[in-house]
Amino acid sequence: MGTDGYVLGLVGSPNRDGRTFQMVSTALEAAATMGAGVELVQMADHVVGPCRDCQPWTCMTEMRCQYSDPAFEHLSDKLLNCGALVLGTPIYWWDTSAMVKYLILKMFRVYARSAPLAGLPALGIGVAGGTGNGLVSGLRPIYHFFQMQQMRALDPQPVTRFSWESAIVQAREQGVQLASMVGKRLPFKSREEGLLWYDNLPYLSMNRAAERRLLAAVATEALPDGALPDLARVLARADHLAAKGRTLESLKASTAIYEATVKVFEATQG
Numbered sequence: 001m002g003t004d005g006y007v008l009g010l011v012g013s014p015n016r017d018g019r020t021f022q023m024v025s026t027a028l029e030a031a032a033t034m035g036a037g038v039e040l041v042q043m044a045d046h047v048v049g050p051c052r053d054c055q056p057w058t059c060m061t062e063m064r065c066q067y068s069d070p071a072f073e074h075l076s077d078k079l080l081n082c083g084a085l086v087l088g089t090p091i092y093w094w095d096t097s098a099m100v101k102y103l104i105l106k107m108f109r110v111y112a113r114s115a116p117l118a119g120l121p122a123l124g125i126g127v128a129g130g131t132g133n134g135l136v137s138g139l140r141p142i143y144h145f146f147q148m149q150q151m152r153a154l155d156p157q158p159v160t161r162f163s164w165e166s167a168i169v170q171a172r173e174q175g176v177q178l179a180s181m182v183g184k185r186l187p188f189k190s191r192e193e194g195l196l197w198y199d200n201l202p203y204l205s206m207n208r209a210a211e212r213r214l215l216a217a218v219a220t221e222a223l224p225d226g227a228l229p230d231l232a233r234v235l236a237r238a239d240h241l242a243a244k245g246r247t248l249e250s251l252k253a254s255t256a257i258y259e260a261t262v263k264v265f266e267a268t269q270g
């Protein structure tokens, strides 16, 4: 279980050349330009089965699933031997994809106690490529996975079709960052340090109202200047209402901004 020199990119989408693939491959290409070895794996080729909850819990001590699952063997072997990780998921119903979740759940069962991935540099990307809903909630399971395996996570990257250009730029920057960390494990010195690390990451502790406000802002940023002249005032009103504790009204204002923005965005996309 050495830390090899390559950055592993897992594409957790059945859509081989979709947006998740584009994000993960952008990060890997950037890492490669800095001299890092990279490997992209399509999880669609290795769909892990559900954990069957072995009793007694032998997989924990043997660090191997007791049931035949070639997909899990393949992916867990890649994870245990990589020097850094990019894990990308499409957002389905405000959540990660099933293939990502099954991998995570089996990794918990076999490796969460022994934590062989402690300190592994890791980046999670969630692509909410439709409405944009779930841009944060869909990333949480991935960062929960990183946390439980004690990985050294980079800032999460919530991606929408509205923020696509800037997300590509960020994927490149984070690919470069991963290249400088590859093979260098940075385990946390204590459980508490690990907990604080994850508390300090952006986005993840947002509540639903804040996530909706974020989505409205992200969509708004995609519009050409002056496309919706009233926008700044309405956004300010949503924030003012939230500050006053009038959360439901604020949430409705965020939704109204979001809906108006999407209409203009779609019209400008042709």
Ligand SMILES: Cc1cc2nc3c(=O)[nH]c(=O)nc-3n(C[C@H](O)[C@H](O)[C@H](O)COP(=O)(O)O)c2cc1C
Pocket (backbone or CB within 6 Å): 013, 014, 015, 017, 018, 019, 020, 021, 089, 090, 091, 092, 093, 094, 095, 127, 128, 129, 130, 131, 132, 133, 134
């Ligand atoms: C079953 C299903 C559920 C989806 N749910 C959401 C969602 O909650 N929020 C969102 O923004 N997009 C949603 N989408 C759209 C996908 O996120 C979007 O198509 C994305 O680009 C998929 O990634 P891919 O291009 O790598 O396949 C959903 C798509 C499917 C098929």
